[in-house]
Amino acid sequence: MDIRLNKxxxxxxxxxxxxxxxxxxxxxIDFFFIH
Structure with a gap:
């Protein structure tokens, strides 16, 4: 596998x-603010 591709x-x-x-x-956060 090519190292550059892997990076x-x-x-x-x-x-x-x-x-x-x-x-x-x-x-x-939405869940806590709604409930």
Missing amino acids: RLNKQGVVIAILHTIIILNLT
């Missing part, structure tokens, strides 16, 4: 993980 995939994985964390936090 790019790892970077995308980190960005996706951060986005998922932000979405989960937003849903949790």
